[in-house]
Amino acid sequence: MATSVEYRSWRDSYRGMSSDNIKGLVLALSSSFFIGASFIVKKKGLNKAGATGVRAGLEVILTCMSHFGGLA
DSSP states (O other): OOOOOOOOOHHHHOOOOOHHHHHHHHHHHHHHHHHHHHHHHHHHHHHHHHHHSSOHHHHHHHHHHHHHTSOO
């Protein structure tokens, strides 16, 4: 009892990327870009804030205290 097995190369079975795969690839690459860009923007902002010597949170507290007359 002989059975015939048909072998196909990967080129025969490859039909290209589907539209869902392309959408997923574009979303993955764009999200990676935006995450990287936000990291760079945050890092530059923190470096700029650190150069002034006053921490951002402390500046907000001091501003609020000056508007409301201090702690008492």
